[in-house]
Amino acid sequence: MASSAGRLIRSVAHLAPGEALSRLSSVAIVVFLGHLYGVVVLGVYALAVTISQYLQPIIDFGLRHIGARLVAQRPHLAGEIVRRVQYRRLRMAGAALPLIVVYVLAVRLPAPMKAFLLVFCFSSTLYAFSLDWAAWGRNQLHLVGFARAVVPVSILAFLFLGRGNSGQALWWMVAGNIFGYLAQAAVFWAWWKKHKPHGSALIEEQRLISDSLAWRRSRIMGLAWLGNLAFNSIDMLMLGVMSNPRQVGLYSAAYRVLNQVLVAYYLFTQSLYPELSRQNSAQRVRMLRAKILLTLLGAGAAIAAVVAMARQPLVMLLFGHQFLAACPLLFLLAWAIPLDFLTSYLSNAYLAWGMENSVLLCTAIGAASNILLNFLWIPIYGAAAAAVNTLLSYLIFLVSLALVGRFTKELAREPQAMPELAR
DSSP states (O other): OHHHHHHHHHHHHHHHHHHHHHHHHHHHHHHHHHHHHHHHHHHHHHHHHHHHHHHHHHHHTTHHHHHHHHHHHOGGGHHHHHHHHHHHHHHHHHHHHHHHHHHHHHSOOOHHHHHHHHHHHHHHGGGGGOOHHHHHHTTOHHHHHHHHTHHHHHHHHHHHHTTTOGGGHHHHHHHHHHHHHHHHHHHHHHHHHHHOOOSOOOHHHHHHHHHHHOHHHHHHHHHHHHHHHHHHHHHHHHHHHHSOHHHHHHHHHHHHHHHHHHHHHHHHHHHHHHHHHTOOHHHHHHTTOHHHHHHHHHHHHHHHHHHHHTHHHHHHHHHOGGGGGGHHHHHHHHTHHHHHHHHHHHHHHHHHTTOHHHHHHHHHHHHHHHHHHHHHHHHHHTHHHHHHHHHHHHHHHHHHHHHHHHHHHHHHTOGGGOTTTTO
């Protein structure tokens, strides 16, 4: 147990510096936009980033987690795994382009801002060339962390270069996005060229890889991850279609403060994933003990209380006086922190254990409740409705994950009745 805890601490320490740089750069971008260009420009950029976040699970569609899991379990087959996964990712990137066009046509924005949204999101499909998933599976967390920071650092640098021309600020960010994704891909491919295992996979091994990456298997993981993202951020996309850029900007400001806390926590869950992937059924049950879950809930509640009390100075410091209307939104969203601490831990564990079907069901329930509530109340109450609906859907999502956890413990007492966990 002590050695496992030590490995986890080292993993977090490897991932944290790069992730911290990425977060600081992302915060600097929104602070820069908020103070210099106002709520509307920040809202348009927030929409572009949110769509780009959706592109990643669409491009991966389960292959990020399954590929990382395969590389972690069978490093000698990494060459064949990378070849097959990248082929699929590039095809999915092409399939995502029409989806971007459909959404951009639906949003309530002036034509120049729609053009920015389209080009920015098209350039984000360059993510398909990245090998961050392979480095993650090989436990190269220091590389994953720093390479992930390349894109926001690049956007921030280009935004700073174009600061003298407010009319071109959005297009400088497009240039930074393109440069960042190309640089990120170059970093990972240089690493892969140096560490690629030699030799070819045997026929039996190729069949194993084919079965693990088969569409019938990967689509479940892909839908589960996409559903998880939809649960967390569908509010932003729905506000873009059903409300106006100002509401998007205010909600984005509140959510950005919340997100910095959650991203710091995700360092823990991401670092834990390779370790969870190698656990047996008895070890999995120990990870679901009430002591662990209550500790996560208590830590999240303490952080939420601090954020709620400090909401006004935080918003003023980061975004300026014109964003004070985001303070009530931040107060509501802060109480999603303890709920997210539990849901992120449980869903990450279930994915690592091969329980894609269970995660898909839970995220579908949570996302569907969020979407339905948003359809009912966003047209009337705007961003305030999105914040309240987030809390309600988090509770629904947590209850469904808890029921899965209870069922998992019961299955652990019957080793012959664990087909899903044994995969």
